[in-house]
Amino acid sequence: MTPRIVLSLLLCTSIVACRRDPEVQKRAFVESADRFVARGEYSEAGIEYLRAIQIDPQLGEARYKLGVSYELAGNMRLAFPEFIKAADLMPDNAEAQVKAGRLLVNGGFFEEAKDRARKVLTRDSKNVAALMVLGNALAGMKSLDDASGVLQQAVEVDPERVGVYANLGVFQMAKGELPSAEATFLKALELAPTEVDTHVNLGEFYRAMRRFDEAESAFKRGYAIDPKHRRLNRAFGSMYIDWSRPAEAERYFKTVVAASGSAADRFALSDYYVLVGRVPEAIAILNDLAKDPKQFAAARTRVGLIEFASGQRVEAE
Numbered sequence: 153m154t155p156r157i158v159l160s161l162l163l164c165t166s167i168v169a170c171r172r173d174p175e176v177q178k179r180a181f182v183e184s185a186d187r188f189v190a191r192g193e194y195s196e197a198g199i200e201y202l203r204a205i206q207i208d209p210q211l212g213e214a215r216y217k218l219g220v221s222y223e224l225a226g227n228m229r230l231a232f233p234e235f236i237k238a239a240d241l242m243p244d245n246a247e248a249q250v251k252a253g254r255l256l257v258n259g260g261f262f263e264e265a266k267d268r269a270r271k272v273l274t275r276d277s278k279n280v281a282a283l284m285v286l287g288n289a290l291a292g293m294k295s296l297d298d299a300s301g302v303l304q305q306a307v308e309v310d311p312e313r314v315g316v317y318a319n320l321g322v323f324q325m326a327k328g329e330l331p332s333a334e335a336t337f338l339k340a341l342e343l344a345p346t347e348v349d350t351h352v353n354l355g356e357f358y359r360a361m362r363r364f365d366e367a368e369s370a371f372k373r374g375y376a377i378d379p380k381h382r383r384l385n386r387a388f389g390s391m392y393i394d395w396s397r398p399a400e401a402e403r404y405f406k407t408v409v410a411a412s413g414s415a416a417d418r419f420a421l422s423d424y425y426v427l428v429g430r431v432p433e434a435i436a437i438l439n440d441l442a443k444d445p446k447q448f449a450a451a452r453t454r455v456g457l458i459e460f461a462s463g464q465r466v467e468a469e
Contacts, residue, residue, distance in 0.1 A: 178207040182214055185221070194225040212241030216248050232259070239268065246272045246279060253285035262292035280310045284319060291323055299323050314344045318353050325357065333357060348374040348381045356387055364395045380411050389424070398428050415447050422454065431458060 185200030201218035204211055219234035232255055239245070239252035249268045256265035269286035272279050283306040291299035303320040310316065317340035324333035337354040344350045351374030358367035371388045374381065389404035405421045418437055425434035435455055442451035460468035 174207045178204040178211060178214070181207070182211075182217070185214075185217065189217070189221055189224070192224075194221045197221040198225070210241055212238045212245070212248065215241060216245075216251075219251075228255075243271065244275070246276065246282065250279075250281045250285055253282070253289070257285060257288045257292060260292065262289045265289040266293070278309045280306045280313055280316065283309070284316060287319060287323070291326075296323055296327050300327065312343060314340050314347065314350060317343070318349070321353065321357065325360065330361065346377060348378050348384055351377070352381075352384050352387050355391070359387070359391045359394060362394075364391065367391050380407060382408050382411050382417075385411075386420075393424075393427065398424075402428075415441060415444070419450070419454070426458060431462065434458065 181200045181204035185197040185204070188194070188197035188200060198218060198221045201214045201221060204214040205218065208214075215234050216238035219231045219238060222228070222231035222234065235248070235252050235255055239248040242248045249272045253265040253268040253272075256262070256268065265285055266289040269282045269289060272282035273286065276282070283302055287299045287302040287306065290296075290302060300320065300323045303316055303323060306313070306316045307320065317336050321333045321336035321340070324330075324336060334357060337350075337357050341350045341354055351370050355367045355370030355374070358364070358370060368391065371384060371391065374384045375388070378384070385404040385407045389401035389408075392398060392401040392404075401424065405417075405424050408417045409421050418441055422434040422437040422441075425431065425437070435458060438451045438455050438458075441447045442455075456468045459465075
């Protein structure tokens with residue numbers, strides 16, 4: 153045989169061997185998926201990660217990355233179990249444990265979140281992310297003193313991390329330590345003056361204290377940074393309602409709807425219109441929402457409640 157034919161046969165043999173080698177094959181699927189993620193093609197990435205998992209269901213890396221691809225695609229319902237499985241498969245991976253812990257806290261599984269955080273802290277007592285998970289889990293379990301102590305420890309480890317101050321301030325408020333809470337929110341603002349959330353957090357504190365002038369000032373500073381920030385606009389609108397100035401709230405609720413278009417935000421806008429007595433506008437939004445089968449029951453129920461409150465009992469029934 154000629155050298156060219158021999159080389160071709162060797163290449164073919166190598167390719168077949170690679171295809172039959174599950175280790176090589178699953179690695180190829182993961183690398184292919186990584187490239188899809190880099191291009192923002194999350195659905196395609198998910199398919200490739202699933203192919204790797206079909207070869208090796210115990211491949212924690214693929215499970216974790218599959219969760220990330222679902223999360224980036226906005227599907228936390230599918231992401232949640234993959235992150236939990238990944239953490240179970242990689243007990244020594246701090247990043248996986250912290251991610252699972254955060255999701256468990258959000259889901260109300262505080263005991264399990266606490267256990268995962270403590271596993272990380274056993275190996276690295278200065279892991280700030282794990283300390284934050286532990287603090288939030290303890291708060292969920294109503295152990296506010298312990299939660300505050302853990303977050304104080306996180307501040308000592310990394311005094312420049314803004315997120316720690318936001319959590320600590322909330323716990324201090326819950327404990328009635330209002331001067332300390334205010335100082336904490338102000339410290340976060342000092343560290344990150346260009347982050348809208350630091351302005352919102354401080355404004356929400358002032359709103360809770362009914363110090364509306366100061367809340368408005370804080371929100372305005374955040375608004376100057378990003379006038380379309382959804383959380384800020386929700387807080388701004390809610391503050392004006394609390395302040396008995398509902399007419400000034402409309403623009404902020406409408407900004408949120410324009411930015412997100414979500415059903416939840418449209419329901420909130422309809423509630424606002426009911427509150428200020430602009431019932432036809434509320435019903436128009438609800439009737440539009442009712443065109444979506446997923447929102448039909450909730451939307452029609454609210455229309456019925458509005459009609460009942462207006463004395464239209466036959467129509468409401």
